[in-house]
Amino acid sequence: MRSVVLQLPPDVSEDDARLLLAIRLFEEARVSVGKAAEIAGYSRVAFMEVLAHKGVASVNYPAQDLADDIRNA
Secondary structure, eight states: OOOOOOOOOTSSHHHHHHHHHHHHHHTSSOOHHHHHHHTOOOHHHHHHHHHHTTTTTTSSHHHHHHHHHHHHH
């Protein structure tokens, strides 16, 4: 994995920056939930709990796929 050095404002901690970056990368499907959890420094389960608390779906399951699965069940 690559490293990046950032200058953060005094009111933004490194932990907060890692978490926010991980959430955003996950939301944009750039990384898996496991990789995002690793970036944030959380276990996979704990990261999924954070996602839920922030209102971010931890599973990307398009509505059309769900409708197709229900119809085919």
